[in-house]
Amino acid sequence: MSTVLFELVTPDRVVYTGDVEMVTVKGGYGELGILPRHMALATTVKPCLVKLRVPGGEAKVPVSGGFLEVLPTRVTLLADAAELPEDIDVDRARSSLDRANARLAGGGLEAEEMERMLAARLRAELRLEAVDWAAQYGHLLTNEID
Numbered sequence: 001m002s003t004v005l006f007e008l009v010t011p012d013r014v015v016y017t018g019d020v021e022m023v024t025v026k027g028g029y030g031e032l033g034i035l036p037r038h039m040a041l042a043t044t045v046k047p048c049l050v051k052l053r054v055p056g057g058e059a060k061v062p063v064s065g066g067f068l069e070v071l072p073t074r075v076t077l078l079a080d081a082a083e084l085p086e087d088i089d090v091d092r093a094r095s096s097l098d099r100a101n102a103r104l105a106g107g108g109l110e111a112e113e114m115e116r117m118l119a120a121r122l123r124a125e126l127r128l129e130a131v132d133w134a135a136q137y138g139h140l141l142t143n144e145i146d
Helices: 090-106 111-137
Strands: 004-009 014-020 022-026 030-034 041-045 050-052 057-063 064-069 076-077
Touching: 014 050, 022 076, 050 111, 057 111, 090 111
Parallel strands: 004 076
Antiparallel strands: 004 014, 022 030, 022 041, 022 050, 041 064, 050 057, 064 076
């Protein structure tokens, strides 16, 4: 199967760059599946697990939102934050999830604080899901920038 160059970039670093067969993200208007030679497009990305079909399998990477640029030979995701599963601190993610759940269960939150806690909970859930998936199926990304 043909591939397309995929780059995942945060304000701090290039998280991943490599050839993929397909990229699946949660865009501003729903889920998008991007294949090689896809027509050009740009869209926002909601917090999600980015699914990367790579030669030999699939990998999932949590992102906390961002902007996706698609060109026929390159896909670039400028993410607010992203981590490869092997870089995720599981204890920290679980602690973040517990804190967010406790704050939400306590009630009495202003709308802005509730929104922040819901976002924190979603980020923690995505990070833990990526780690669980990688542990079960193996992490298949060979990061070409290392």
